[in-house]
Amino acid sequence: MQLPRVTSASVWPPVLVTAGPGARSEAHAHHAMHLVLARGGTLAITVGDTTVRAAGIVTAPDHEHALDARGVDIVLVFFDPESDAGERLRAGLDAPVRTLDAGERDGLLADLPGDADPEPLHAWGHAAAERLSRETATPRALHPRVRKLLRALRSAAPEADTSLPALAALAGLSESRLVHAFRDSVGIPLRPYLLWQKLQRAVVAMACGEPLARAAHSAGFADAAHMSRTFRRMFGMTASELQRSLPRPA
Template sequence: MPLVVWPAALAMWGPGDMSSKHAHHAMHLMLCRTGTLSIRVDSAKKDTRAAGVLVGPDVPHALDARGTEVVLLFVEPESHDGLRLRASLTESVRLFDEAARDALLASLPREGPIPHAAIGPWMESTLEALAGPTTTSAPRMHPRVRKLLRHLRSDPAPEDTSLEALAEVAGLSSGRLMHAFTESTGVPLRPYLLWLRLQRAAGAIASGRTAGEAAHAAGFSDSAHLTRTFRRMFGTTPSFLQRRSQFVQAQAKAPDAS
């Protein structure tokens, strides 16, 4: 399962699925590798077909991408990248036709496995291509924040992520840390910590661990807590990620079986 640990983004790919009407806080880019999907937004009475869609934060929508493979990108809307994406939206969603989809996916293979190493550059180029006008400049990393990030990304994950404990690690006051962290990463500390925990959980699930094991590894109280948070942020569940991971693993092994 292609997963890239960015401060506030998560990418994955696999078979398309159908979702009932829902909303989630993360911005959501879905691109069909081939074919099209249908989407219904807000109170619209009819579905619209497109080769891809970018959905704004907390926008009620329903999707049907069955019968095709999709590439998904979730972005924290309060992050630097999220603000740039939000600036590109003139409505609650942005639709992409086949030509626009092909341009966005040009650096990735059109079918079969997607190399993990290709996902990071694709995310970067896609966010740049879709970014709207914004006066927000690229953040400059504070050295104490860089130190804290190394601590947060260490393995195993630190158990105490209270503001007081993190301020002590960084060597800054609590108030100064919150300000410096947002300036340095483009996302406030608490949303970043949530994204990091979700990314840890997603990585654990993709590696074959159960939802309960993933929840424990990422600092959630139990699998139910992880599932609720996944659904709120991404509009899906850890079990959905497990199915995608199994699909990707089966695709990767297919050439060996022939």
């Protein structure tokens, strides 16, 4: 199973499904939510001082965790928390991590498409989010100007002006109002979110086969060293370790 067809300037799609051998990560936190399913057996997730084993897990955005899926084939789904699917999945969480038992895992995998075509994988990811949501949960309300800004940032070029005055003008808010509205809506400040978006571009560039230095440049990082430090903090592994595990687009 592979990444959707992308260009090296892309950010991740709202739902990104990959599959392959599992690995071990150090403690890290990233803004994406993810669903991780062990195709057989279990994987281990550590939050703070607590480690549990489960057939699958769902993590909330921006919560530190470490994952050990060595020796296990996994299906890994990243969800943009501000997308429709991400909001539904997030509304079904009442803790930083939700564990799934073997029955829940098997039910989800039973409908997983067997090929790498993006459209059925995208549909399966949305269906998985719907299945794991809770009917009584209420999704967060995004400030409409923040939602407008998020859409613009997803389509912006890496070299676009992301200074606070420029983004405030784009959102139609004062600078101080944008700072507060963005954090209230998204859950993290604006600057860390922009760094996360750079990292998404770097991962996609790497998946397209670009070497690390070129991926760093095309994503807007000052240099490969800055990108590598950010990778370790947000993914719990180095950029080169992640690159080796990435499927290549068709």
